[in-house]
Amino acid sequence: MSEQRKAVALISGGLDSLLAARVIQDQGIHVEGINFFTGFCVEGHTHAIRKRDQNKEKRNNALWVAEQLGIKLHIEDIVDEYKQVLTNPKHGYGANLNPCLDCKVFMVRKAHEWIERKGFDFIITGEVIGQRPMSQRKETMPIVADESGANDLLLRPLCAKNLPETLPEREGWVDRQQLFDFSGRSRKPQMALAASLGFEDYAQPAGGCCFLTDEQYAVKLKDLWQARGSRDYEMDDIMLLKVGRHLRPSQAYKVIIAREEGESNFLQGYRKGFPHIKTVSHGGPLALIDGEVTEQDVQLIGRLVARYSQGRNADEVVLAYTDLAGETRELRVDPMKPHEIPKDWLI
Amino acid sequence: MKRHQIDCRRLLCPMPVIKVQNAIEDLPAGTLVEAICTDPGALNDIPAWSRINGHRLVETRTDDGEYIVVVEVADE
Numbered sequence: 001m002s003e004q005r006k007a008v009a010l011i012s013g014g015l016d017s018l019l020a021a022r023v024i025q026d027q028g029i030h031v032e033g034i035n036f037f038t039g040f041c042v043e044g045h046t047h048a049i050r051k052r053d054q055n056k057e058k059r060n061n062a063l064w065v066a067e068q069l070g071i072k073l074h075i076e077d078i079v080d081e082y083k084q085v086l087t088n089p090k091h092g093y094g095a096n097l098n099p100c101l102d103c104k105v106f107m108v109r110k111a112h113e114w115i116e117r118k119g120f121d122f123i124i125t126g127e128v129i130g131q132r133p134m135s136q137r138k139e140t141m142p143i144v145a146d147e148s149g150a151n152d153l154l155l156r157p158l159c160a161k162n163l164p165e166t167l168p169e170r171e172g173w174v175d176r177q178q179l180f181d182f183s184g185r186s187r188k189p190q191m192a193l194a195a196s197l198g199f200e201d202y203a204q205p206a207g208g209c210c211f212l213t214d215e216q217y218a219v220k221l222k223d224l225w226q227a228r229g230s231r232d233y234e235m236d237d238i239m240l241l242k243v244g245r246h247l248r249p250s251q252a253y254k255v256i257i258a259r260e261e262g263e264s265n266f267l268q269g270y271r272k273g274f275p276h277i278k279t280v281s282h283g284g285p286l287a288l289i290d291g292e293v294t295e296q297d298v299q300l301i302g303r304l305v306a307r308y309s310q311g312r313n314a315d316e317v318v319l320a321y322t323d324l325a326g327e328t329r330e331l332r333v334d335p336m337k338p339h340e341i342p343k344d345w346l347i
Numbered sequence: 348m349k350r351h352q353i354d355c356r357r358l359l360c361p362m363p364v365i366k367v368q369n370a371i372e373d374l375p376a377g378t379l380v381e382a383i384c385t386d387p388g389a390l391n392d393i394p395a396w397s398r399i400n401g402h403r404l405v406e407t408r409t410d411d412g413e414y415i416v417v418v419e420v421a422d423e
Contacts, residue, residue: 060360060391060392063396067398075364075365269356
C-alpha cells in the first residue's frame with residue numbers, strides 16, 4: 001500500500017481555500033489547515049468591541065471552514081514577524097497599506113517551514129491567477145513559489161492546469177487531470193464548484209479580511225508612523241486603531257474617543273497605559289490620550305471630549321483627568337462648538 | 348485531574364484560541380485547560396477549535412463579564 005501523503009492548506013476562511021483543500025482531500029491526501037494571525041485580521045474584532053454588534057454572529061471563518069472540511073486547523077501568531085513584512089515590503093503596497101505580495105510570500109514561507117518541521121509533503125493555497133490585482137497574477141505566481149522557498153512543493157489546485165507541474169503532480173500523489181484551470185476575477189467557477197461539492201454557506205470576504213486594505217485604517221496607521229517618526233507598532237497600537245474616533249490636535253499627541261458604550265468598555269482595558277479623560281457630570285465617552293500633553297493641552301482635550309458627551313450643549317461639563325501616574329483631578333470646561341474642531345484633526 | 352489556567356483577558360479572537368492551542372501542545376492528556384476571556388467570541392472559537400482538533404469541551408460559562416471556557420486535553 002502506498003504511503004499516504006500529507007498536505008497543509010493555507011486556510012483564510014474564504015471560499016477559495018475551502019475548495020482548494022477539499023479537492024485535494026478528495027484525492028486521498030491527508031490535509032490539515034494553517035491560518036496566520038497578523039493582528040490586522042478583521043474578523044470579529046469590531047463585532048467584539050461595539051455594543052451594537054454584540055448580537056451579531058461571531059464566527060471565525062477559518063475555524064468554520066476547517067470544521068466543514070473535517071480537518072485540524074493550526075493558528076499561528078505571526079504578529080511580531082509580520083512587522084518586517086508591513087514596514088519594509090520588497091514588492092511595495094497595494095491601494096492602501098496592503099503588502100499583499102510580500103504577505104503571500106511570507107505566509108507560504110511560514111507554511112514551508114511548518115511542513116518541514118511536521119513532516120508534511122506539500123502546501124496548498126486557494127490562489128487563482130488574475131483573482132487579485134496585486135498578489136494573484138500570472139507574473140506573481142512564480143515569485144511566491146520562489147521567494148518563499150516552497151518552489152514546486154506549492155500546489156494551487158484551482159488554477160494548477162494554467163501553471164507548470166508541481167512535485168505532487170509529477171510524483172502522482174495528485175492527479176493533475178482532476179485539478180482546475182480557473183483564472184480571472186469572476187467567482188462563477190468557484191461558486192459552481194462549491195455547489196457541486198455541496199457547499200452552500202461560505203464567507204465572501206472579497207479581499208476585505210485585512211484591515212490594511214481599508215483606506216481609513218491605513219490613514220490612521222500612516223499618521224501613527226508619522227507622529228512617532230518611525231514605522232514601528234505594537235499590538236496595542238494596531239488594536240487601538242480599530243476603535244473610536246482618532247483626533248490629532250497636535251503633532252505631539254492624539255485623542256482616541258470612544259463612539260459608544262462597547263468601545264468605552266474596550267478602552268477601559270487600556271486606561272493604565274495612557275492618560276485618560278472621562279465625563280463625570282454627564283453621560284459621555286472615555287477618551288485616551290496617546291502622546292505627551294501640557295496643561296493647556298489637557299484643557300483643550302477636556303473641551304473636545306465634552307463636545308462628544310451628552311453635555312455638549314451645557315455651559316459647563318465636569319470631567320476627570322487621570323495622568324500616567326494614576327493621579328486623577330477634576331476639569332471644568334465649556335464644550336467645544338462644532339466650528340472649533342478643525343476638520344483636519346480627524347484622522 | 349490537573350487544571351491549567353490561561354489569562355486571555357483583553358485579548359481579541361483569535362488570540363485566546365492561539366493561547367489555548369499553544370498551552371495544550373505542552374500539556375499531558377487529561378489536563379483541564381481553563382481560559383478566562385473578555386472577548387465573547389471565545390465562547391464560539393475555543394469550542395470550535397477544540398472540536399476540530401479532537402479535544403473535549405468541558406464547560407463554557409459567563410461570570411461577571413468574563414467568559415470562561417474549559418477544555419480537556421485529548422491524546423495526540
